[in-house]
Amino acid sequence: CKNTTSDFILLGLFKHTGPHLFLFMVMLTMAIASFMGNALMLLLIYWDPQLHIPMYFLLSQLSLMDVMLVATILPKMAADYLTGKKSISLAGCGLQIFVSITLDGGESFLLAAMSYDRYVAVCHPLQYPVLMSQELCLRMILGSWFLGAADGLMQAAATLSFPFCSTREMDHFFCEAPMLVRLACADTSVFEYVMYICCVLMLLAPLSLILTTYSLILIAVLEMHSREARQKASATCSSHLAVVGLFYGAAIFIYMRPKSYRSANHDKLVSASYTIFTPVLNPLIYSLRNSEVKGALKRWLGKCVNLNCQQT
Template identity: 80%
Template sequence: MENGNTTAYFILLGLFNHTRDHQFLFVMALTIFFTSLLGNALMLLLIHQDHRLHTPMYFLLSQLSLMDVMLASTIVPKMAVGYLTSNQFISPTGCGLQIFFSITLGGGECFLLAAMSCDRYVAVCHPLRYPILMSRQLCLRMILGSWALGAADGLMQAITTLSFPYCSTREIDHFFCEAPMLVRLACTDTSVFEYVMYICCVLMLLIPLSLILTSYSLILTAVLHMRSTGALRKALATCSSHLAVVGLFYGAAMFIYMRPKSYRSAAHDVVSAFYTIFTPMLNPLIYSLRNSEVKGALRKVIMRVQITRS
């Protein structure tokens, strides 16, 4: 392979080898992936079919499910094919697409979770003005903004990463193409790009997280002043699911992207797998198991299917 040959393929070393223990883990990863697809597809179906779920909160939640489906589908199928066929090669175009979609969807989800926290703030602190403040037009703008900001970061990182000349060693010690892993193989000085990439990742995480923490600080203040036990319980129930999702998502994302680029540990692969495979499965479970409206919509769909069959 020629030095700087940008048309050559990369090699993904993968997450699993072919020992019995890793074969079991691979089957578990595939099971989690298909469960994630089923759970998020079901959430999208319920929100689309049940008119009681045609509210700003569920409109935003439907986009979260869509992002989770796309994030897992961007990474897991290629990983599975590479493991089953031992074909671990990936083209520069395929690598760039993985970088673009993973960053677009991860960054978009950051801002979408911030939008969902603002929705919860309005619902708890300004319930009478909720239909006016959280209009469908505003929700649409927040959703489009989340996608656009994520896509801008993803496009910048994908194009810049693939513009570097790469050496003959093209083995990526990871199970998907991730910009921080790829730039280590470059045959040129990438320190400026790594610094800019680090700043972008920090901003993409900290700006939405600041909005989330501000929203929930205001919600906590309002909740502590509630005299009605019923209102207090309802406010806590409506926010607890979202806080659980935020904790899982930001915990994994900050571990991966807010460390110095020179730092590398075996835990990186584990946390990346949790972030890209496991978390998308948890989101619909958290929202469905802790939400009476979603469970009610699911019961209606099950009853409708039973009536159709009978």
């Protein structure tokens, strides 16, 4: 039953038909827009001194994770569709599993850190420099990356340790642990149970913190007497909640459903949402509703125009 070659076949997301070619071009355009939008957010945050505060350092890590996710999955998917070569090596499959789980897990904890930052800013504004120091911000960022990488390494190593059957076709557009486990010709029930527990800890624990902090924020906002303060707090927090809803909805659907309820087509669509659609929405959500980011963009564009005028 064990496969004699280490390569797997990714059947992909699209077929070679007119409508599917159009959808592929739309997705490729969105992927490029996602990469450029998040890269621009990184550039603005590190270039503009006015954005050198914990809130934006956390946001920069979210953009970095989205850039890495798009760079890890989309080039391979596009190359497979355009060339017709749909194979991926065991090492390549393991790398995609490790990176995707690392980024998913890291983003889960990062969103929780961002919710704590918003809680301190809204509920304890005078103590913000103390409660949300640069040192604490750095620890939150490093902790998010470390916990995500630990989960990614564990799941990638465990998934690739199984013997795989002669059927090497994966009805997906990248290697994802729940999909790869289906190809194993061994009892995977213990691993699936452990993976489920890990997902509960990696997703529901941070989500519980987020819901708790935003409940406290909501109470604080309702008690505010200034209409302008309520609007500013609501605008910032609603942007973060929109990202939280998009991310956790897709992640819970992929990793926490019972095996009997899984469908390859549904999994592919939801995976596409968190690898392509969510990363392209994140910079739009945070930039269009954030006056400080829009101000930094205007200053950066103004500086670029001035430099071009001086050179000419």
